Each structure stands twice: as C-alpha cells, then as structure tokens.
Amino acid sequence: MLNKVPDVTLFFWVIKVLATTVGETAADYLNTTLGLGLNGTSVVMSALLAVALVIQFRFRRYVPSAYWLAVVLISVVGTLITDNLTDNVGISLVTTTTLFAGCLTATFAVWFAVERTLSIHSILTSRREGFYWLTILFTFALGTAAGDLTAERLDVGYWRSAVLFGAVIGLVTFAHRAFGLPPVPAFWAAYVLTRPLGASIGDYLSQAPADGGLGIGTTGTSAIFLATILTLVTYLSITRRDEIAAEAV
Numbered sequence: 001m002l003n004k005v006p007d008v009t010l011f012f013w014v015i016k017v018l019a020t021t022v023g024e025t026a027a028d029y030l031n032t033t034l035g036l037g038l039n040g041t042s043v044v045m046s047a048l049l050a051v052a053l054v055i056q057f058r059f060r061r062y063v064p065s066a067y068w069l070a071v072v073l074i075s076v077v078g079t080l081i082t083d084n085l086t087d088n089v090g091i092s093l094v095t096t097t098t099l100f101a102g103c104l105t106a107t108f109a110v111w112f113a114v115e116r117t118l119s120i121h122s123i124l125t126s127r128r129e130g131f132y133w134l135t136i137l138f139t140f141a142l143g144t145a146a147g148d149l150t151a152e153r154l155d156v157g158y159w160r161s162a163v164l165f166g167a168v169i170g171l172v173t174f175a176h177r178a179f180g181l182p183p184v185p186a187f188w189a190a191y192v193l194t195r196p197l198g199a200s201i202g203d204y205l206s207q208a209p210a211d212g213g214l215g216i217g218t219t220g221t222s223a224i225f226l227a228t229i230l231t232l233v234t235y236l237s238i239t240r241r242d243e244i245a246a247e248a249v
Contacts, residue, residue: 002061004123005132006242008187013194015068015232018225020198023075023140025206025225027083029218038087042080049073053133057126062243064236068229074133078140079199082148093149100142104192107135118184121244139188143195151200157212158204165197 006012030041052070059066082100085091091099111131112118123129151161169190176186206221207213216224236242 001124003121003244004056004059004062004067004129005120005244006062006064006067006236007244008120009242011232011236011242013190015229016071016191017194017198017201018229018232019068019072019075020140020143020195021202021205022072022222022225022229023079023195024144024199024202025218025222026072027076027079028206029222031083033218038080038083042077042084045073045076045080049077056133057129064233064242068233070133071136072226072229074137075140075195075198078137078195079144081137081141082144086145086148093145093153096145097142097149100138100145104135104138104142107131107138108188111135118188120187135188136191139192140195143192144199146192147196147199150196151203158200158207159212161200162197162204165193165200169193169197 027041027045030036030044031038036044049070052066052073056063056066056070082096085096085099086093108118111128115128115131120132123132147161147165150156150164151158156164172181172186172189172193175181176183202221202225204213205216206218207215209215
C-alpha cells in the first residue's frame, strides 16, 4: 500500500488543532447539551470511531476525508476516556496523566521494537497503521488529562493554558530547528501538546464568562471548527497537497 497518513505541513497542524478543539467541545455538547450523558456519549462515539477506522484501514492510500474523520472521532473518544476515568471512576487527573504517559511510552517502545522505526513517513502496512492509531488515541487521552490538570486542577485558566502549551510547542520547534532535535520525537512531542492546546482554546471559546470563557457555547464552537475542518479537508482532497510522495518514503 501507499503511505496511509498525510505529510506534516501547515495544513496538518491547523486541522489537528481544530480537531482537538472539536474533541473537547463535541464531547461536552453530546454529554450535556443533548443529554446523552457520559456513558451514552462514550458508547455512541466509540461505535462511530470503530466504523471510521474500518473505513480508514480498507483504503490502500491516504484519503483526506477518511483520515481526518478518524482523527476527529478519536479526539472525542480520547477525551471521553479521560472524562470517564476522572468523573465516573474518580481517578485523579495527576494519576490519569501519569497513566496515559506510561501507556504512550509503552506503545512507542513496542512499536519501535517490532518495526525499528517510529516515522510517520513509512506507514505502509496494516500493523504499522495499527500502532499509529493506538498512539494517536493515547496522545489524545494524555493531552486531555494534562490540559484539564493545568487549566482546572492547577487553576491556570483556559486562555493562559493555551498560551502555555503554545509556548512549549514553540520551544519544541525551536529545539528541532536550532539544536537538531530529531524529527520523530519533535513531531510526537508537538502532537501530544496540540491536544491540550486545542482543548484549552475550545474551553475558552465555549465556556461561560463566569467560568473564564467567552460564552460562545459548545454548539457554536463545534459548528465553527467543524465547518473549517470540512473546508480544509475538501481543499486537500482536490489539490492533494499533503500526500507523501512515493520517493520520500
């Protein structure tokens, strides 16, 4: 098969942040506004994610619509996993952050032991794709826990958390370009950090002013970001600007 994931361009990072924001606001919308509850939302979104991943795995090359649909849904499910552990089971955010950091580290270790690479430029087999999506799931769960820990437990606030995580992403980028931080760890570090960045942005836009937000609401925030994602994915589907060339693999 051809490479199953997009190239890491500006479009990639913009859509990724938008998807993480939707993961936060859509989960809150289904849980609270529609009244599905945490358990009902988890069941519905997990089922939709399973269908999306089946579609994604059936393709033999990168298809923007299938790939980004899976990312949006896995961002919601990753959020719900953390929310279930903290709200339903009563596990602290410190523990969930540590737990998912360990799960992510273990996934990287097994992935590298089996495939001898963690590069996203060579997702050419179903096994590598399986490792890739499992890693994505843990990055979203970890990012949710870390973001909630910073914004709520440590009382940093939503917009300050966004600035904080944006600054850390900037440091990772600087370390990569100025000091030669290898691209693979730089990519995955930024990928993890964009989750709490997007979640903080989503909470800041959607939450009531009394809670430190702008009061747009989960419905309006989700609609705006989903429409933007749809526009960008349509553009990439037409132009194919983010496909990884065969010679680059």
